[in-house]
Amino acid sequence: MTVRGGHSVRGCVSWCVTPGRSFEAMSNNMAKIAEARKTVEQLKLEVNIDRMKVSQAAAELLAFCETHAKDDPLVTPVPAAENPFRDKRLFCVLL
Template sequence: MGIVIKEYYTYSGSSSITTMKKVVEQLWLEPRLNDVKVSQAVADGKQFCPQNASHDPLGTGVFSKVNLFRPQKVCTFL
């Protein structure tokens, strides 16, 4: 919310009207969001983590063929 209000003061003219429309739209949407209790979010996280552990590259490692950040091979000529 603070960022949107900051943008309002930064812009001028018709763009400030557009920004204010976004603020109003956000204010209308926020009360409609469903809140989740922390205990429910933790329980969901406990279920999600083991179910998706096989897809987690931090736990399983990354194959060198798939790893985009592997060091590139360099050919050198004498």
């Protein structure tokens, strides 16, 4: 089988490589192309993500925190009688 200028397929390497360019440069370009394709695919996925303004997100987060503050043991301490982590009191009786 002959292609491009009468060269055989086996001789493809000799004319596929541009004179003055090494295989390293070609592999570097192929790596850059592969990376660019991955970036394009990622951007295609991200284009459909619904965005919201930071001010709106902050307002919703603040409202959520205020609504659930009463259930948060770090904001409203647990009564000592119900706290399983409180220090146990040891009673020592001297005779």
